[in-house]
Amino acid sequence: MSLTMETTTTWVPTCEVADLEPGWGEVALLGRTQVALLRLDEEEVYAVDHHDPRTGAPVMARGIVGSRGDRPTIASPLHKEVYDLGTGECFTDSALALRTYRTRIVGGMIEVELER
Template sequence: MRWVRVCRLEDILPGSGVCALVEGKQVAIFRVGERLFALSNFDPFTKANVISRGLVGSKGERLYVASPLLKHRFDLETGEYLDDPTVRLAVYPVRLEAGEVWVGVPVAEVAKVGT
């Protein structure tokens, strides 16, 4: 796993998301309470990179982001589309270290980008 620094925690407003280019991929990073989540920014329904601008909400215990265009809801932990579990967004490991937000990218993906 290669870790990439994307921003400071204070750059993400609570209850919202930001987009970062991580090893050539757009990643949506969300801050909900004390937790961070990182998902693909690509909405598979509209084919647009807009997930980071989505609305954060919850359904029972599940936290989700609703795409800003058609309001499709994706689980923030698993990337699963709530209405059809066969559709999902890629999820990335994310961590907070000394006030900095880091996203993990598998080494195989880093090698693909470099080729």
Template sequence: MTAEAVLIETTWTEVCPVDALAREQGVAVLLPDGTQVAVFRTHDDALYAVSNVDPFSGAAVLSRGIVGDIGATPVVASPMHKQHFDLRTGVCLEDADVSVATYPVCVCDATILLGQP
């Protein structure tokens, strides 16, 4: 392998119109490969995406969690055991050794797109 940067192509999946996702709400998305992702819109209209699977229970429920913030950290609280996950990094605030995958999100023509390498 050379010292040149390796370009990884990102596949984008349409989620929904931005206006269809209410502030401080989440929606579950099934990617073409079967991966379940939770996409969130915060009170300030920022968009985040993390794995929908709660690592503590194994249930695909994070999209139904409570969205908010702790200090300046945007979080989702799992509806199962109430652990908080940083929406920017996926790290659990109560146990930094546990995290969920994060995914890129963008808006194009007022539609939310979810990225996957």
């Protein structure tokens, strides 16, 4: 007999879009999960794990927001690895990846999708 664990997702309200300054990160504590929220413009908000993939330090909200072509990025403030905000792919070290979370804006509120 095999047991299958079902994963469910929940949209968690975090803060108003207007609470975030474009181009800067802020941290949201969602249950036990620390998420770095990054607002690029009025309708473009990304959420990634706040912990640096190389060191585990909780610093990614203080990362440097930029882009590689049309792909928005964040660079770790510690070792400057550059990650794709949409996929978590590391451009500078293929052995690393940054966890990403889906976001949506509902009535001006940013919601982050978490697995439960």
